[in-house]
Amino acid sequence: MNKEPITKSGYEKLISEIKYFREVEIPQIIEDIKISASYGDLTENAEYEAATERQGFLLTRVSELEQLLSKLIIIDPSENNHDRITFGSTFKIIDVDTEKIFLYTLVGGYESEPSKGTISYNSPLAKAFIGKRKDDEIKLTLNGNEVYYEIREIYFDKELFNNKDI
Numbered sequence: 001m002n003k004e005p006i007t008k009s010g011y012e013k014l015i016s017e018i019k020y021f022r023e024v025e026i027p028q029i030i031e032d033i034k035i036s037a038s039y040g041d042l043t044e045n046a047e048y049e050a051a052t053e054r055q056g057f058l059l060t061r062v063s064e065l066e067q068l069l070s071k072l073i074i075i076d077p078s079e080n081n082h083d084r085i086t087f088g089s090t091f092k093i094i095d096v097d098t099e100k101i102f103l104y105t106l107v108g109g110y111e112s113e114p115s116k117g118t119i120s121y122n123s124p125l126a127k128a129f130i131g132k133r134k135d136d137e138i139k140l141t142l143n144g145n146e147v148y149y150e151i152r153e154i155y156f157d158k159e160l161f162n163n164k165d166i
Contacts, residue, residue: 010111
């Protein structure tokens with residue numbers, strides 16, 4: 001089985017989410033089900049129906065997250081050599097034609113937030129850049145158009161990985 005990379009902070013965030021669901025959300029929804037069931041006829045009890053639906057969602061989510069845990073391997077990106085783009089690398093690229101600059105950091109799928117510049121190590125965009133060096137030029141086809149990017153910088157952003165929001 002191939003393991004998916006994740007940072008330590010991403011792993012801790014995942015564990016915290018599971019713990020929150022198990023210790024707060026699920027006990028609360030069980031209580032909500034008991035209260036709504038006491039209202040009588042369950043066939044026309046919208047509160048009961050909503051609570052049992054939410055319980056199903058929460059139990060499914062916990063199960064999915066626990067399955068995800070078994071597929072993860074914690075990697076400390078500070079231990080990687082960042083002379084090439086790899087897990088945990090932050091890299092600056094420029095669109096050769098428009099001169100627009102983009103900044104990305106490769107993280108695990110669970111912790112990626114493209115709007116914040118963190119992209120999944122397994123995303124097509126990441127795969128196009130993994131292993132490349134500074135000054136390499138990469139051709140991508142985006143929406144049917146060829147786009148050329150040049151890698152301007154590759155580094156490890158220690159501050160980014162000290163932030164618990166990753």
